[in-house]
């Protein structure tokens with residue numbers, strides 16, 4: 132039966148699992164339990180013993196930062212399912228899965244000692260290209276391996292059905308990312324300096340049309356297993372090491388959604404950057420990301436031993452150049468989705484419910500609003516007039 136964990140409760144909980152107690156070592160009384168919850172939804176504790184450490188994450192019956200917003204507990208169950216698949220498809224890029232307790236809705240995983248979020252690292256002018264290269268590979272591997280490009284429908288469709296039950300968090304994403312910011316909604320908020328910009332954005336039929344289409348892509352194109360919330364706070368870094376965390380928003384959806392969220396967070400970091408050199412570096416990281424993703428994706432397609440039901444040589448082996456062109460078309464579709472979803476993420480992180488800390492160092496609100504306007508304007512152009520290539524995207528970014 133479920134009860135919300137306290138630090139003392141965490142100690143008792145872990146003591147009840149021999150493998151975890153052995154990993155920590157010593158006696159439970161020697162374990163140091165520290166609550167470090169800072170996301171919007173869940174409780175998180177880091178536990179250190181004489182021999183090792185673990186991270187304990189528990190769902191609350193409400194949004195952590197808003198107890199009035201009630202919510203079922205199943206999100207850590209979906210995160211556990213996502214983590215198991217991510218370990219299999221992209222080993223080394225996620226924390227080690229240790230345990231899921233379905234009564235307490237507790238997920239226990241490797242503790243990422245001395246890692247910081249990529250958002251924090253970007254704010255401290257750390258390298259952005261290395262993590263972007265690794266995230267590109269991570270997204271490619273999970274997307275390709277979980278999809279019908281690599282798997283047979285008998286293997287993939289049960290997973291589509293499983294993650295289709297993650298309706299609570301998919302609803303949050305649909306509402307907060309793809310709906311609320313594009314209409315008058317009480318969850319939206321922004322600096323008053325941006326009033327005219329928001330009014331223009333919400334009354335633009337070209338933006339409404341683009342969002343109507345993106346909403347359909349999000350809910351009706353289950354191409355692959357997505358992380359579902361791949362912002363720079365879901366990526367942990369330590370030196371050159373990178374780990375992706377927080378897969379509770381996972382779902383089957385369009386691959387460009389994960390790519391778009393990651394790209395958008397680089398755009399936001401660039402808009403908030405302290406120098407022109409930094410802006411150039413972050414723009415370079417965006418190119419590294421897309422070029423890494425597209426190169427890996429095509430090479431997996433050519434070399435992967437796995438062959439799925441879609442776009443594989445087989446039925447149409449007599450038409451190799453046609454198949455090649457169709458694969459290019461598929462990749463172009465991911466690019467189109469990526470830029471559209473990136474725009475939605477930029478907009479929601481600037482005027483929606485859950486905003487980003489990237490701009491917090493700007494104490495002057497006029498300056499902060501100007502930087503946010505730059506990001507919003509760029510997002511608007513992505514939706515009104517989608518770029519056809521990464522080169523066009525980059526040129527637009529400099530305009």
Ligand code: SR1
Pocket residue numbers: 170171172194303304307360485
């Ligand atoms: C109520 S949850 C708000 C946001 O926090 C999460 O990290 C997701 O980004 C979600 O949209």
Ligand code: MG
Pocket residue numbers: 170171360364365377
């Ligand atoms: Mg999170």
